[in-house]
Amino acid sequence: MYDGIVQELIDEFGRLPGIGPKSAQRIAFHILQTPSFDVARLAVLLTEIRERVKFCEICGNVSEQDRCAICRDPRRNPELICVVEDAKDVAAIERTREFRGLYHVLGGAISPIAGVGPDDLRVAQLMTRLADGTVQEVILATNPNLEGEATASYLSRLLTSMEITVSRLASGLPVGGDLEYADEVTLGRAFEGRRRL
């Protein structure tokens, strides 16, 4: 469609998740036509990101050091571990400012269809962390979908023999949502988990 490099840049942006051909074109032209956009900076970040970012040796969160900022923070409660699928989930939970414990990033969820089993996740590392008896509660915050539920129930069974409280994030109606538009499963969960006022 375009001469050489413009099309190449459009194609390259189009390979990123959530960017269709139209958005990719818009981005390429933005970069081309906006002098204030610091293209060199983006290029440098892209070049360096994989070298500079490692995964925290304790929890598996992204980090530029061997241990992530959360694991290094002495104010966090080491008796509480929140188990999530992905580092993005850590960021989502941090935004709530509700949780002051530590995390454990599994790196995915159990999915027989995708061929992901417990051995492909950071399950053994979790068990090692729990071995010294510091942790009192494990909050299973995997996604409320098929794979996430399967992972949570697998971990929950694995932890029954230990003297640790195991909990799961509540499912229910999203705050600000509309009952009318809730799907049956969510509405069913909301009934199941109803609380006495």
Next chain:
Amino acid sequence: MYDGIVQELIDEFGRLPGIGPKSAQRIAFHILQTPSFDVARLAVLLTEIRERVKFCEICGNVSEQDRCAICRDPRRNPELICVVEDAKDVAAIERTREFRGLYHVLGGAISPIAGVGPDDLRVAQLMTRLADGTVQEVILATNPNLEGEATASYLSRLLTSMEITVSRLASGLPVGGDLEYADEVTLGRAFEGRRRL
């Protein structure tokens, strides 16, 4: 939210048009976690794009040479010039494979609100191209919105004194669209421009 460079990359992607904070995060993690994504290639393209891409000295389209592929193509009809606002519009029209003439990219549209007047656009260059009498028809393909219409009517007045046919792309119902959902202005245009069958 994240340690250093991860957040920097997310912020940088978030500065691109059409990419919100969630998409930016998704893209940054994709780049971080997908070994098959050729991050070096994207970085090189970003570094080189502004150096390598110029604008065609004749029509203003993007090009890696002084003259763009369309202006260099001897099979294109030099008697026909299609005037568009942006290089992206050239690509959109090329996709239709309906037009075999040449283009003229204005680099925007007249907008008193945004402070863009005819002198900020490639209007003088258009007049120079028309001076030698080769061009028989100018098709005004500026956008069917306020600024595009103003630009088209300005150019149309400018060209009345010359022996050149001036035309405007038809406005009407989009093909595959639904009459019920058409806005009044579009529907009004569709009536105005109705054709005898």
